[in-house]
Amino acid sequence: DTAVSQTPKYLVTQMGNDKSIKCEQNLGHDTMYWYKQDSKKFLKIMFSYNNKELIINETVPNRFSPKSPDKAHLNLHINSLELGDSAVYFCASSQDTINQPQHFGDGTRLSIL
């Protein structure tokens, strides 16, 4: 009965490949997020969706494409993976967009060879 679950937990792949990370929340929240935690340990927001609509798109290469088929799911597809994409990617959700705590998944550790 995990609240925010993301798969896979680990992803090792070659440079240039395309990969997807899936995220699902069973909290009934309206808003979902993708964060990247880089080697310097900063958690930085990439995208946010509210009721399947994109509301935050930080300066992220267009090789990253989020997809929200419904408000319980927010998947992240990455094309042409580069070495610098190696990081831990966290999915999160919140009840709405303003002043609400965000609940995080356990992260996907992406390693590019």
Add this chain to the structure above:
Amino acid sequence: DQQVKQNSPSLSVQEGRISILNCDYTNSMFDYFLWYKKYPAEGPTFLISISSIKDKNEDGRFTVFLNKSAKHLSLHIVPSQPGDSAVYFCAASETSGANSKLTFGKGITLSVRP
């Protein structure tokens, strides 16, 4: 440019004592602040939050203090327990826009010695 700064990378305290974790911010538009706790190989877990209309919020052993003039907040844990050993992230957001986003600090590693 770091808008949320946690300048001490680590803190070690004795079990039963108080842990004080500090956080500074530079963006005067931030008006909502949160603390998250993170264990290895897990996602951050929400601990406690505070709105800028308050200067203190308490939840059990956890208290957050906000000093808006100094752009500083702190998390007090008392008494500290070994299970509190984790990385603690400070985060902030501004709600002036329609869509607030969280800006995180780098985290502080807390070790509570038995």
